[in-house]
Amino acid sequence: xxxxxxxxxxxxxxxxxxxxxxxxxxxxxxxxxxxxxxxxxxxxxxxxxxxxxxxxxxxxxxxxxxxxxxxxxxxxxxxxxxxxxxxxxxxxxxxxxxxxxxxxxxxxxxxxxxxxxxxxxxxxxxxxxxxxxxxxxxxxxxxxxxxxxxxxxxxxxxxxxxxxxxxxxxxxxxxxxxxxxxxxxxxxxxxxxxxxxxxxxxxxxxxxxxxxxxxxxxxxxxxxxxxxxxxxxxxxxxxxxxxxxxxxxxxxxxxxxxxxxxxxxxxxxxxxxxxxxxxxxxxxxxxxxxxxxxxxxxxxxxxxxxxxxxxxxxxxxxx
Amino acid sequence: xxxxxxxxxxxxxxxxxxxxxxxxxxxxxxxxxxxxxxxxxxxxxxxxxxxxxxxxxxxxxxxxxxxxxxxxxxxxxxxxxxxxxxxxxxxxxxxxxxxxxxxxxxxxxxxxxxxxxxxxxxxxxxxxxxxxxxxxxxxxxxxxxxxxxxxxxxxxxxxxxxxxxxxxxxxxxxxxxxxxxxxxxxxxxxxxxxxxxxxxxxxxxxxxxxxxxxxxxxxxxxxxxxxxxxxxxxxxxxxxxx
Numbered sequence: 429x430x431x432x433x434x435x436x437x438x439x440x441x442x443x444x445x446x447x448x449x450x451x452x453x454x455x456x457x458x459x460x461x462x463x464x465x466x467x468x469x470x471x472x473x474x475x476x477x478x479x480x481x482x483x484x485x486x487x488x489x490x491x492x493x494x495x496x497x498x499x500x501x502x503x504x505x506x507x508x509x510x511x512x513x514x515x516x517x518x519x520x521x522x523x524x525x526x527x528x529x530x531x532x533x534x535x536x537x538x539x540x541x542x543x544x545x546x547x548x549x550x551x552x553x554x555x556x557x558x559x560x561x562x563x564x565x566x567x568x569x570x571x572x573x574x575x576x577x578x579x580x581x582x583x584x585x586x587x588x589x590x591x592x593x594x595x596x597x598x599x600x601x602x603x604x605x606x607x608x609x610x611x612x613x614x615x616x617x618x619x620x621x622x623x624x625x626x627x628x629x630x631x632x633x634x635x636x637x638x639x640x641x642x643x644x645x646x647x648x649x650x651x652x653x654x655x656x657x658x659x660x661x662x663x664x665x666x667x668x669x670x671x672x673x674x675x676x677x678x679x680x681x682x683x684x685x686x687x688x689x690x691x692x693x694x695x696x697x698x699x700x701x702x703x704x705x706x707x708x709x710x711x712x713x714x715x716x717x718x719x720x721x722x723x724x725x726x727x728x729x730x731x732x733x734x735x736x737x738x739x740x741x742x743x744x745x746x747x
Numbered sequence: 748x749x750x751x752x753x754x755x756x757x758x759x760x761x762x763x764x765x766x767x768x769x770x771x772x773x774x775x776x777x778x779x780x781x782x783x784x785x786x787x788x789x790x791x792x793x794x795x796x797x798x799x800x801x802x803x804x805x806x807x808x809x810x811x812x813x814x815x816x817x818x819x820x821x822x823x824x825x826x827x828x829x830x831x832x833x834x835x836x837x838x839x840x841x842x843x844x845x846x847x848x849x850x851x852x853x854x855x856x857x858x859x860x861x862x863x864x865x866x867x868x869x870x871x872x873x874x875x876x877x878x879x880x881x882x883x884x885x886x887x888x889x890x891x892x893x894x895x896x897x898x899x900x901x902x903x904x905x906x907x908x909x910x911x912x913x914x915x916x917x918x919x920x921x922x923x924x925x926x927x928x929x930x931x932x933x934x935x936x937x938x939x940x941x942x943x944x945x946x947x948x949x950x951x952x953x954x955x956x957x958x959x960x961x962x963x964x965x966x967x968x969x970x971x972x973x974x975x976x977x978x979x980x981x982x983x984x985x986x987x988x989x
Contacts, residue, residue, distance in 0.1 A: 497830035632844050635886070636828040641793050643890075644817030644845040689831045689870075 430693055432686035436700035440479065443707050447475045451714045473606045478710045479703040480609065481601075481669050482679075484616040484661030486702020487695050489676025490683070491623045494630035494691025495654055496563065499684075500739075503662045503676040506655070507569030511541025512666035513597060514573040514580075520593045521580045530596075531611050531667035538663025541569050542655050559637060562651060599670035599725025601710050608668040619660030620699060626653040627692030634691065672725050674732025675702050681739065749790055749820075749894055749925060754799035759785040761949040762799070767942070769893060769925035772916060774936035776929075776961070777946035778970055783929045784825065784898050786946065790927060791822040791896045803894075817845035821892035825899045825929075827883060829871045835882050836867040842889030850889060857888035861915055877908035884912060894925040902931060913939050937961050937976070937983045945969055 448471045449455050455471070457463045488503035495501070503509065515537020519530045548565040577597070584590035629650045632640035641647060665672065679702045680694055687693040706724070709731070713722040750766040760782045767773050767790075775783045788794040789801055792808040801808040803819060811819075821842070829838060839857055843850040858864045861881040866874065874882060880900065887895055895916065901909045917939070920926045930936045936943050936957060943960035945953040947969045953960035958980065966974050966985075973988045 494831075497828075628844060632841060634828075634830045634833065634838075635841060635883075636824060636826050636830070638788070638793055638824045638826075639822065639828070641813070642791055642817060642820070642822035642824075643841065644814040646813055688837055689833050690837055691831065 430687060430697065432683055432693075432697035433700060435686070436683075436697050436704055440700055440704050440707070443704055444475050444479065447478075447707055447711045448472060450711045469605070470603075473609050474601050474604055474710065475707060476609050477601055477604050477612060477668060478707040480613050480616050481665040481672060482675060482702035482704065482706030483699040484619060484665050484702070485672065485675040485706070486679040486683075487620050487623050487699035488658040488661045489678075489702070490680040490691065490694040490698035491626055491630060491654060491657060492676065493680050494694065495626075495633060495650070496559065497633060497636075499681060500677070502674075503658045504570065504673065505563060506541070506545060506566035506658055506662075507571075507573060508538050508541045508545075508566075508659050508662045509666050509671055510570045510573035510577065511544075512538035512663045513671055514577050515540070516596060516667065516670070517577050517580045517593050520589060520596060521584060523585075523589070525592065525596075527605070527607060531608070531664075534667035535615075535663055537573070538659055538666065541573065542659040542663070544569055546652070546655055595723070596670050597725075598723035599672040599728075600713075600721070600723045601669055602721055604668060612664040612668045615660045615664035619657045619662075619664070622653045622657035622660065623695055626650055626657060627695055629653075630691035670725055672706065673729050674736070675705055675728060678732055678735050679705060748802075748804060749927075750802045751786075751789065751796075752799050752802065754789055754796040754801060756782075756785055756789060756794060756796055759949050760789065760796075763946075763949075763951045764799075765944060765951060765954050767925055767927060770920055770923050771941040772920050772926045772928065772939060773942045773944065774928050774930040774940035774957070775944045775946065776931075776933060776936050777952075780948075781946040781969075782949040783946055785949075786944075787822075787896050787898050787927065787929050791820055792816045793822065814845045818890065819892060820894045820896060821887035821890050823883060823887050823895070823897035823900055825902070827879065827903075829879070829883075832870045832872045834867065835863055835869050835871065835874070835885075838871055838882055839863070839885045839889050842886040845890060850891075853891050854889045857885040860888055860918065861885040862911070877904055877911075880904055880908065880912060881915075884915060888915075888919070892924070894927065895919060896927045898929045899931060900928060901935060909935065933961055933966070934983055934985045937985070938981055 448467050455463050455466055492501045492503050493499055512534040516530050516534040519525050519533035545565055581590055581593050584593060629645045632643045632645045680698045683697045683701050684694060687697060709727050710724055713724050713727050716722055748766055748768060751763050753762045753764050755761055763786060775786060777783050789796055795809060839854050861884055863881050863885050900912060916926050940957050943957045944951060945960050945965055952969055953965050963974060966972060974985050977984045977986060
């Protein structure tokens, strides 16, 4: 475990208990009435889910940046999040948006996007074209899923369906239960394991694809690990919380200077830092004194977009 | 021995047959687009041949598990890409990936052989072009391959760095490693290679000792340039004539 992992693990360990106390009502376990049900049934699953989803997004972002050798890459590029969102939107559209069916539809959407990616990119004759084809395929899947999502919104049978779709898309952890944790946690863990296994191959990719292949990296195996890894982490995250953007982009950036900059050294600390970021952001949206709770997805994009612009400005100055 | 048997790749290589030996520096020469990098990639097992086959010590290269191939053949691409600003020590250690170990001894040896030991903790972005070229060669050496295949490793280097890198490669060849280089500078090939392959439009035009393979007739025929060699063997210079 490297230094950055230790720092973020410690911060997560501190932030989780604190986050349980914070909210519209500050819980004092000795005084607050119904403190135990509030903590155990409302805030605890929410905190665990924030950690799970943030960890998945952070690790997926780190792996994507390593794979594409580009600090501006984001797990969203693969079209898995839009695919999952489309699945959920279809569930809402046809009116089966229950707590169990909606995530399942989203997982089917994520799986569909993954299968389509593998089908298109897995058939490259010339391995040198693999990454470009893979990325383009992901972007096309993302825009197709996005268009179909918009179509579902515009054709929504009634105002209620439309509003529930739009609200869901904004991403939130409000009122999530242990059932959501049970669904997302094992899938995310499996995805994290796949991304972790890709670490050494991603290190080799630092030298470019031909050199990586000369070092024994199998492009097909690497692609499969990344499709499965990002598919499970991002897909299960979207399934239980909607679209939560920018975590996969920002977190690896913040963490990279604290590591030796090898992609494999970035995956675990990015998972921990992603967990911390989503957890803290969720606390912030809970305690902001607004009439309705600010949606987590919006909050993170509000932080993320200016950060991205700052990054571009800094890169321009460096160039 | 690293052999090709009548390999053909798209319209870039046409029926190339050759057998390269360990302990020698082999230079692959030819005009732009002649198929030099294609041949090198095929020898490295990175580009499948449409026809024919590549054999490493008698085994069909494409049948070898990628990691075994990677342990035997070190490949240095022309791009010199290092995507992340890792330290020199971590860059060189990437050469150990096929072995799945840290290989501290091999990494230290590789850095010593390329005079990079003092740079171990330096980020790659702080290196000069010549230092980076040495660090990238050290990455290949760290894998302790039996073959080193390098695509124009000397192209962007000044004279002293060219000679420095050639000295490292010569020491590798003397220790029994097969060194195969794509080289543009015919005088470098003439003076430093044991053997020269000349490619022209995907076909092998010459495959012999440098004095023979880079004869004035062949240079005229392949490059379309009238030239003449000056100096003594081992210290040749090429001058062109109008």
